[in-house]
Amino acid sequence: MIFPKSLEKGSTIGIVAPAGKIEAETIHFAEKFFHKRAYKVVLGENVCNSFHQFAGNDEHRAADLQHMLNSPEIDAIFCARGGYGTIRIIDQIDFTHFLEYPKWLVGYSDITVLHAALQNKAGVASIHGPMPKNFPDKADDEEDMEALFDLLHGQFPDYSIKPNENNRNGEAEGILIGGNLALIYALRATPLDTNPHGKILFIEDIGEYLYSVDRMMQNLKLSGFLKELSGIIVGDFTDMKDNDDPYGQTAFEIVKEAVAEYDYPVMMGFPAGHDHLNLPLVFGKRVSMKVASDCCQLTF
Template identity: 45%
Template structure:
């Protein structure tokens, strides 16, 4: 098992771009993050033209957002690209992007939520990317913010998480992939879709109706995405909603039902997603997952 190509690590003075790939954002919402990156990572921060712009709910129309992303991808002096926030819109522009120069000079692409679409597409090209807090959410949790650093600066990354009563024990090894459940279902059948076989999948979501969580799990299952996983990591599913008639299961129970027939290890309550705790996970990197009665251990293997 071989990890996908890893972008170069960051060094002092490297240029990092913060872009608005999806929904609009107020520049004031990322000012503390910019100051943190400059002071603690000693990198040079540039912001895209659309940080602070607006086109209805988007940071700009599709063509403008795509052009902003394209410019940063093509700029060999830019060593990492952070999406300022998620929201909605990255899947609308992904087919407009030419990744030819990115393939020659890969760089870290960082974000979560709606940016799941970008992560999946980057993996389809054979490269790693980083599912992690974005500048808008940087200051919510120091541990999550610090979890970005091992990946950007080439250090070992390992997580230990308390046991959950619903966990299914076992050991697994495979490339890590995943992200927002809604986006993963949305990408099925698209050019950004990837094969989940023998991979460690992580999923999370926020603000959905419970019946829709079920529908998305059905979609993954019917598409063959759950059958041959090496392991499953279930992150936070918060701010979920009920119809007038209760669905009858919570999110974890829904997920457990759809993977009950398989034998791979499953862990629940992993700190990834839209909750305060949102640890960085390298998509496309090999890792070892151990789930036992004591807890959960996820160790990323050096690329």
């Protein structure tokens, strides 16, 4: 696995929007945010474009992303937001020149597609973390933002969180993979489907019906995906929906049941995903996890 070089003061950050459209004011806020931290900023030509719900049509979004990946002048790429649309353009992306100038890519949610492509096609690590869409709601010194920029400057994090009643205690090591559960499910049986053997899986999601969460987890179980893992970390399951006839389980309980027959550790409630605190994670990096009754630790 290739780990991109660390940023320095004066490094250049590119902002692209491979999925949903985003307001120009939010992009300009992000520009000022980066400038305040002494970075240069380059915007994708179509980053503020609009085509129905997308930030430009497929051709425009793919061209912007390809340019940022190829450019030796760009030191890191921030995806402006998630939403939907990255899966529509991923087969148009060529990582040949990117591998000459590998750089950190940051994003989450729909950007799970890019994380999967970077690991499975390019063999390059990437960062699941806050995006410019989130910046207006955050202070400069919030824990996740500080951790993100520390990581970009070469300082990998060690996390300690409170235990959850749905946890399963234990210790494990493995390469960290994952992202948004719905996108992991959507990529099954495609060239971007990740080999789970010995890996530690992180999952999160937003706005799904609880029965849909169970359906996705049952897919991972029936296919043997869950059986091959060495551990699982469950982030935020935000704004879950239910039918008039309640499903009867929370998202955490659904995951707990799906992995009940395996003996690896399970860490629930890790603060990453669509809630306010979104601690950055490095996909493609080997991690160790320890789940105990008094504390849970994740070390990169």
